[in-house]
Amino acid sequence: MPELIAIATEAAHQAGKLIKDNFGSEKTVNEMHRRDVKLELDVRTQQLIADIILGYHADHRILGEEEGDVGGDGDVEWIVDPIDGTVNYFYGIPHFCVSIGARVRSTKEPLLGVIHDPMQNETWSVVKGGVPTLNGKPISTSIRSEMSQAVVTVGFSKSKSALDAGFERYRRISYEVFKTRMLGSAALALAYIACGRLDAYVEEQISLWDVAAGVMLVEAAGGKIVTRDSTVKPGTMFICATNGKLDIEPYL
Structure with a gap:
């Protein structure tokens, strides 16, 4: 598991750098719908993530928002949203992130999760059975009950x-x-x-x-x-x- 979370973190940070470097620049729109937008950068960012993951484990499978399933037939499946908050990103609102999860393909059992906000330089991560962290420090939910x-x-x-x-x-x-x-x-x-x-x-x-x-x-x-x-x-x-x-x- 340490190897997989390291891969996820590397992929999230490299993807975050790509989208941060392009924030505020002119975007190539692949699809524009009434309440949604699909950017060329979405596809490019997902490809970057896939290349990193499959470079370590070519047999792993990747399920992403862009371009469907890629990879091999192994029993680790990665679930990727390269830019969660694309409309925010497109309109110049600095609230978006890279989201990468992994699970056992056959059982759907979660293995890990990484969320990276490149604008705030914040990375949340968790592995199965582990303590969730924000930038390496343990976190927990609020105590508010009302x-x-x-x-x-x-x-x-x-x-x-x-x-x-x-x-x-x-x-x-x-x-x-x-x-x-x-x-x-x-x-x-x-x-x-x-x-x-x-x-x-x-x-x-x-x-x-x-x-x-x-x-x-x-x-x-x-x-x-x-x-x-x-x-x-x-x-x-x-x-x-x-x-x-x-x-x-x-x-x-």
């Missing part, structure tokens, strides 16, 4: 049906909590819960690569994760992550 004390982030997805579900949920939650935030990166939302900056995160429609590393971080830091199939788009999931003390489920 909704009135909580800071909660609610994600709003791309489809109308997901937005409608999110608006209604946001209305219920926002009346009860201390503050709400909409930040634009699922992986960083989970990382922030893991280190106590946020208390909960909810989103109706999210993909595996957005949350694979962060879910492991939150659980290892003492938090709680609830996932289920999304009601609005097949192949995606609903997620609710908390610090493990906050009872947010009645408001979902």
Whole structure:
């Protein structure tokens, strides 16, 4: 496991340098949708990550947001989001990250997670059975247990049906909590819960690569994760992550 977390950290840092070096420059857009954007840099960053991982283990498999599956047929599967928060990145908002998780391919058992924010020079990491860290220091979720004390982030997805579900949920939650935030990166939302900056995160429609590393971080830091199939788009999931003390489920 030490070798794998070292590989993940190397890949995340090199990818982070690439996207930071290009932050604020003119971007090549591969696809532009009403509520989403796909950049050429997304693809290039994922390729960089894949080259590093497969350079060490050519038999490993990589599941990424860009370009689908690559690699061999080994039993380690990496789950990669090269730029989580691409819309933020495209608009010059410095809140985005590289997210890299790994799991046993046959059983789906998580092995590790790394989230790297190159703009803040922050790296969260965790391995199976280990202590989660931020820049090498142990972290844990917040101790807040009352909704009135909580800071909660609610994600709003791309489809109308997901937005409608999110608006209604946001209305219920926002009346009860201390503050709400909409930040634009699922992986960083989970990382922030893991280190106590946020208390909960909810989103109706999210993909595996957005949350694979962060879910492991939150659980290892003492938090709680609830996932289920999304009601609005097949192949995606609903997620609710908390610090493990906050009872947010009645408001979902």
